[in-house]
Amino acid sequence: xxxxxxxxxxxxxxxxxxxxxxxxxxxxxxxxxxxxQQKPGQAPRLxxxxxxxxxxxxxxxxxxxxxxxxxxLTISSLQSEDFAxxxxxxxxxxxxxxxxxxxxxxx
Amino acid sequence: xxxxxxxxxxxxxxxxxxxxxxxxxxxxxxHAWMSWVRQAPGKGLEWVGRIKSxxxxxxxxxxxxxxxxxxxRDDSIDTLYLQLNSLQxxxxxxxxxxxxxxxxxxxxxxxxxxxxxxxxxxxxx
Numbered sequence: 001x002x003x004x005x006x007x008x009x010x011x012x013x014x015x016x017x018x019x020x021x022x023x024x025x026x027x028x029x030x031x032x033x034x035x036x037q038q039k040p041g042q043a044p045r046l047x048x049x050x051x052x053x054x055x056x057x058x059x060x061x062x063x064x065x066x067x068x069x070x071x072x073l074t075i076s077s078l079q080s081e082d083f084a085x086x087x088x089x090x091x092x093x094x095x096x097x098x099x100x101x102x103x104x105x106x107x
Numbered sequence: 108x109x110x111x112x113x114x115x116x117x118x119x120x121x122x123x124x125x126x127x128x129x130x131x132x133x134x135x136x137x138h139a140w141m142s143w144v145r146q147a148p149g150k151g152l153e154w155v156g157r158i159k160s161x162x163x164x165x166x167x168x169x170x171x172x173x174x175x176x177x178x179x180r181d182d183s184i185d186t187l188y189l190q191l192n193s194l195q196x197x198x199x200x201x202x203x204x205x206x207x208x209x210x211x212x213x214x215x216x217x218x219x220x221x222x223x224x225x226x227x228x229x230x231x232x
Protein backbone atom coordinates (compact mmCIF):
# COMPACT_ATOMS: atom_id res chain seq x y z
CA UNK A 1 0.00 0.00 0.00
CA UNK A 2 1.02 3.61 -0.47
CA UNK A 3 2.41 5.15 2.70
CA UNK A 4 1.63 8.84 3.13
CA UNK A 5 4.04 10.90 5.21
CA UNK A 6 3.16 14.41 6.36
CA UNK A 7 5.53 17.06 7.60
CA UNK A 8 5.95 18.74 9.90
CA UNK A 9 4.02 16.96 12.64
CA UNK A 10 3.28 20.34 14.25
CA UNK A 11 3.43 23.77 12.65
CA UNK A 12 3.35 26.90 14.83
CA UNK A 13 2.06 29.90 12.91
CA UNK A 14 0.87 33.37 13.85
CA UNK A 15 -2.57 34.53 12.66
CA UNK A 16 -2.29 36.22 9.29
CA UNK A 17 0.82 34.30 8.31
CA UNK A 18 1.15 31.69 5.58
CA UNK A 19 1.21 27.99 6.42
CA UNK A 20 2.71 25.37 4.15
CA UNK A 21 2.01 21.69 4.85
CA UNK A 22 3.69 18.83 3.02
CA UNK A 23 2.53 15.34 2.14
CA UNK A 24 4.75 12.74 0.51
CA UNK A 25 3.63 9.45 -1.04
CA UNK A 26 5.84 6.35 -1.02
CA UNK A 27 4.92 5.81 -4.68
CA UNK A 28 3.15 7.91 -7.26
CA UNK A 29 -0.38 8.95 -6.37
CA UNK A 30 -0.74 10.89 -9.67
CA UNK A 31 -3.04 13.80 -8.76
CA UNK A 32 -5.39 11.59 -6.76
CA UNK A 33 -4.87 13.37 -3.48
CA UNK A 34 -7.31 14.91 -1.00
CA UNK A 35 -6.83 17.13 2.04
CA UNK A 36 -9.06 17.24 5.12
CA GLN A 37 -9.30 19.54 8.12
CA GLN A 38 -10.24 18.22 11.55
CA LYS A 39 -10.98 20.36 14.58
CA PRO A 40 -11.07 18.92 18.12
CA GLY A 41 -14.16 16.80 18.73
CA GLN A 42 -15.32 17.13 15.11
CA ALA A 43 -15.31 14.94 12.05
CA PRO A 44 -12.85 15.64 9.25
CA ARG A 45 -14.01 18.05 6.55
CA LEU A 46 -12.97 17.84 2.92
CA UNK A 47 -10.89 20.80 1.76
CA UNK A 48 -9.23 19.73 -1.48
CA UNK A 49 -9.54 16.86 -3.97
CA UNK A 50 -7.74 16.15 -7.19
CA UNK A 51 -4.68 17.66 -5.49
CA UNK A 52 -5.80 21.22 -6.23
CA UNK A 53 -9.60 21.52 -6.51
CA UNK A 54 -11.25 23.22 -3.57
CA UNK A 55 -14.37 21.54 -2.23
CA UNK A 56 -17.65 23.43 -2.14
CA UNK A 57 -17.61 26.29 0.33
CA UNK A 58 -13.87 26.16 1.06
CA UNK A 59 -12.30 29.63 1.21
CA UNK A 60 -9.80 30.66 -1.48
CA UNK A 61 -7.03 31.01 1.12
CA UNK A 62 -6.74 27.21 0.99
CA UNK A 63 -4.84 25.92 -2.03
CA UNK A 64 -3.38 22.57 -2.97
CA UNK A 65 -0.60 21.70 -5.37
CA UNK A 66 1.64 18.86 -6.44
CA UNK A 67 1.44 15.55 -8.23
CA UNK A 68 3.19 12.21 -8.18
CA UNK A 69 4.79 11.86 -4.78
CA UNK A 70 4.99 15.44 -3.47
CA UNK A 71 1.98 17.49 -2.44
CA UNK A 72 1.47 20.77 -0.62
CA LEU A 73 -1.43 22.42 1.16
CA THR A 74 -1.02 26.16 1.57
CA ILE A 75 -3.12 28.40 3.77
CA SER A 76 -2.31 31.89 2.57
CA SER A 77 -3.31 33.90 5.65
CA LEU A 78 -4.23 31.91 8.72
CA GLN A 79 -7.47 32.77 10.41
CA SER A 80 -8.35 31.74 13.96
CA GLU A 81 -10.71 29.05 12.68
CA ASP A 82 -7.91 27.42 10.66
CA PHE A 83 -6.01 26.10 13.67
CA ALA A 84 -6.68 22.38 13.40
CA UNK A 85 -5.19 19.09 12.25
CA UNK A 86 -4.83 18.49 8.51
CA UNK A 87 -4.71 15.07 6.86
CA UNK A 88 -3.81 14.09 3.31
CA UNK A 89 -5.28 11.00 1.65
CA UNK A 90 -4.34 9.23 -1.57
CA UNK A 91 -6.92 7.53 -3.73
CA UNK A 92 -4.74 6.48 -6.63
CA UNK A 93 -4.27 2.93 -5.40
CA UNK A 94 -6.25 0.51 -3.26
CA UNK A 95 -6.34 0.65 -0.29
CA UNK A 96 -6.85 4.33 0.24
CA UNK A 97 -4.45 5.63 2.85
CA UNK A 98 -4.05 8.73 4.98
CA UNK A 99 -1.10 10.65 6.29
CA UNK A 100 -0.64 10.87 10.04
CA UNK A 101 -1.64 14.52 10.14
CA UNK A 102 -0.10 17.94 10.68
CA UNK A 103 -1.31 20.02 13.61
CA UNK A 104 -1.39 23.74 12.91
CA UNK A 105 -1.19 25.59 16.20
CA UNK A 106 -1.11 29.22 17.25
CA UNK A 107 2.37 30.63 17.66
CA UNK B 108 -27.61 19.12 1.83
CA UNK B 109 -25.93 15.74 1.90
CA UNK B 110 -25.85 14.34 5.41
CA UNK B 111 -24.98 11.08 7.15
CA UNK B 112 -25.60 10.29 10.81
CA UNK B 113 -24.10 7.32 12.65
CA UNK B 114 -25.46 5.48 15.65
CA UNK B 115 -24.92 2.28 17.57
CA UNK B 116 -21.55 2.75 19.20
CA UNK B 117 -20.84 1.67 22.76
CA UNK B 118 -18.78 -0.45 25.11
CA UNK B 119 -18.24 -4.08 24.18
CA UNK B 120 -16.00 -6.82 25.56
CA UNK B 121 -13.19 -8.36 23.52
CA UNK B 122 -14.59 -11.03 21.25
CA UNK B 123 -17.99 -9.37 21.22
CA UNK B 124 -20.06 -7.91 18.41
CA UNK B 125 -21.76 -4.63 17.63
CA UNK B 126 -23.72 -3.20 14.71
CA UNK B 127 -23.38 0.40 13.66
CA UNK B 128 -25.95 2.20 11.54
CA UNK B 129 -25.69 5.26 9.32
CA UNK B 130 -28.74 7.14 8.09
CA UNK B 131 -28.36 9.16 4.91
CA UNK B 132 -30.30 12.13 3.57
CA UNK B 133 -30.00 14.84 0.94
CA UNK B 134 -28.78 12.57 -1.87
CA UNK B 135 -29.77 9.46 -3.79
CA UNK B 136 -28.42 6.88 -1.37
CA UNK B 137 -29.05 3.91 -3.66
CA HIS B 138 -26.60 5.33 -6.21
CA ALA B 139 -23.87 6.11 -3.70
CA TRP B 140 -20.77 4.17 -2.85
CA MET B 141 -20.25 4.32 0.91
CA SER B 142 -17.32 3.67 3.22
CA TRP B 143 -16.48 3.46 6.89
CA VAL B 144 -13.37 5.19 8.21
CA ARG B 145 -12.15 4.90 11.80
CA GLN B 146 -9.94 6.91 14.10
CA ALA B 147 -8.42 5.45 17.24
CA PRO B 148 -8.23 7.89 20.17
CA GLY B 149 -5.59 10.52 19.47
CA LYS B 150 -4.54 8.79 16.27
CA GLY B 151 -4.92 9.17 12.52
CA LEU B 152 -7.53 8.00 10.05
CA GLU B 153 -7.90 4.47 8.70
CA TRP B 154 -10.20 3.33 5.90
CA VAL B 155 -12.15 0.28 7.09
CA GLY B 156 -14.23 -0.85 4.15
CA ARG B 157 -16.56 0.08 1.33
CA ILE B 158 -19.81 -1.00 -0.26
CA LYS B 159 -20.64 -0.06 -3.81
CA SER B 160 -24.09 0.62 -5.12
CA UNK B 161 -26.19 -2.44 -5.86
CA UNK B 162 -25.84 -1.66 -9.55
CA UNK B 163 -22.05 -1.79 -9.36
CA UNK B 164 -21.99 -4.47 -6.68
CA UNK B 165 -19.42 -5.56 -4.13
CA UNK B 166 -17.69 -4.80 -0.89
CA UNK B 167 -14.04 -4.59 0.07
CA UNK B 168 -12.27 -4.32 3.39
CA UNK B 169 -8.99 -3.27 4.89
CA UNK B 170 -6.73 -6.14 5.89
CA UNK B 171 -7.06 -5.63 9.69
CA UNK B 172 -10.84 -6.12 9.59
CA UNK B 173 -11.37 -8.48 6.68
CA UNK B 174 -13.28 -11.56 7.79
CA UNK B 175 -14.50 -9.87 10.99
CA UNK B 176 -16.44 -6.81 9.78
CA UNK B 177 -19.34 -6.80 7.33
CA UNK B 178 -20.76 -3.77 5.53
CA UNK B 179 -24.30 -3.88 4.20
CA ARG B 180 -26.96 -1.46 3.06
CA ASP B 181 -30.72 -1.12 2.95
CA ASP B 182 -31.55 1.23 0.12
CA SER B 183 -35.27 1.15 1.00
CA ILE B 184 -34.53 3.14 4.18
CA ASP B 185 -31.33 4.92 3.09
CA THR B 186 -29.25 3.18 5.74
CA LEU B 187 -25.73 1.79 5.83
CA TYR B 188 -24.56 -0.78 8.37
CA LEU B 189 -21.27 -1.98 9.78
CA GLN B 190 -21.37 -5.30 11.63
CA LEU B 191 -18.34 -5.62 13.87
CA ASN B 192 -17.54 -9.17 15.01
CA SER B 193 -14.70 -10.72 17.00
CA LEU B 194 -13.82 -7.29 18.32
CA GLN B 195 -10.33 -6.62 19.62
CA UNK B 196 -9.06 -3.86 21.89
CA UNK B 197 -7.32 -2.19 18.96
CA UNK B 198 -10.69 -1.81 17.22
CA UNK B 199 -11.46 0.91 19.75
CA UNK B 200 -12.09 4.02 17.67
CA UNK B 201 -14.57 6.56 16.45
CA UNK B 202 -16.20 5.08 13.37
CA UNK B 203 -17.21 7.51 10.64
CA UNK B 204 -19.70 6.87 7.88
CA UNK B 205 -18.59 8.62 4.70
CA UNK B 206 -19.80 9.06 1.16
CA UNK B 207 -17.36 7.90 -1.49
CA UNK B 208 -16.79 10.45 -4.24
CA UNK B 209 -14.97 9.85 -7.50
CA UNK B 210 -13.93 12.02 -10.43
CA UNK B 211 -15.92 9.84 -12.82
CA UNK B 212 -18.01 6.72 -12.45
CA UNK B 213 -15.20 4.79 -14.14
CA UNK B 214 -12.69 5.62 -11.40
CA UNK B 215 -12.24 2.80 -8.87
CA UNK B 216 -11.26 4.99 -5.92
CA UNK B 217 -12.00 8.43 -4.59
CA UNK B 218 -12.19 10.80 -1.67
CA UNK B 219 -14.63 11.04 1.24
CA UNK B 220 -17.34 13.69 1.52
CA UNK B 221 -19.32 14.28 3.60
CA UNK B 222 -18.49 12.68 6.93
CA UNK B 223 -20.87 11.86 9.72
CA UNK B 224 -20.17 13.02 13.26
CA UNK B 225 -18.88 9.56 14.18
CA UNK B 226 -19.82 6.98 16.78
CA UNK B 227 -17.40 5.70 19.43
CA UNK B 228 -16.76 1.99 19.80
CA UNK B 229 -14.83 0.99 22.92
CA UNK B 230 -13.57 -2.57 23.22
CA UNK B 231 -12.57 -3.31 26.79
CA UNK B 232 -13.03 -5.96 29.43
